[in-house]
Amino acid sequence: MANQTTRTEQKTTAFLRALSECGNISDACRMSGVPRATAYQWRDADADFAEDWRKARAMGLEVLEDEALRRAYTGVDRPVYQGGKQVGSTREYSDTLLIFLLKGAKPETYRDNAKVEHAGGVGITLIHSIPRPSGTNNGGN
Template sequence: MNSKLTPERKVAFCAALVASGGNVSRACEAVNISRQTAYDWRDEDPAFAKEWDRAKSLGLDTLEDEAVRRAFEGVDKPIVHQGVITDTVKDYSDTLMIFLLKGGKPEKYRERVDQNITGGMSLTVLTGVPADDGSDLAG
């Protein structure tokens, strides 16, 4: 593997990072470098590190776009009978829809846990010193 950083290889890596949805391993495979080489380039070149961050963000945006497409438009799943594809059915992803709603409107769709504690309680730090109320919790 050639690990020399050239302007062409930087561009190729960043393009692969976008195309892979921000997946560094796949981007490395696409340009025939190791992950360690990619991270070494990133550490050694602040301009490349900036391009990397931008490419990763764009890749994640592309991934999000695909999630939206699958949730709303669905994907064609084959119907197989006796080993032969006989038709397709449109399959939508309710799970993706849930994640998109939770991410887009967390104030409305986040998981909620309400904890109400009623009654009187006192808390004593266990220090080995008897509590003021005469009880010895350290004991």
């Protein structure tokens, strides 16, 4: 167990490289062999490592964003089967990803424009009842 928590340049580099490839802390820990709790301990104890972590994660999230763009714009080939055999493929696009990407890139144009207005006050009456302990007198009832 002691070697799992010992921070080496090799383990540090492996973790940061994995994080920059996937953007996911749990996956980066699995890929690099660094226990999740250990990675967080390293981050909390070392400001330079914390900054490298932030940069690596941002790179990994760019990879995810690139994949979302590809699925929304270029699409994904899905096989078509007939009689148990692949007879072709069809290209599918993700309208949902496209919507999210547009909303994120141009919120002034694509955001939801629902507007809620409130005029006047709201009257609320709170009634708090304190339960009586069992065995007490209820006033003769």
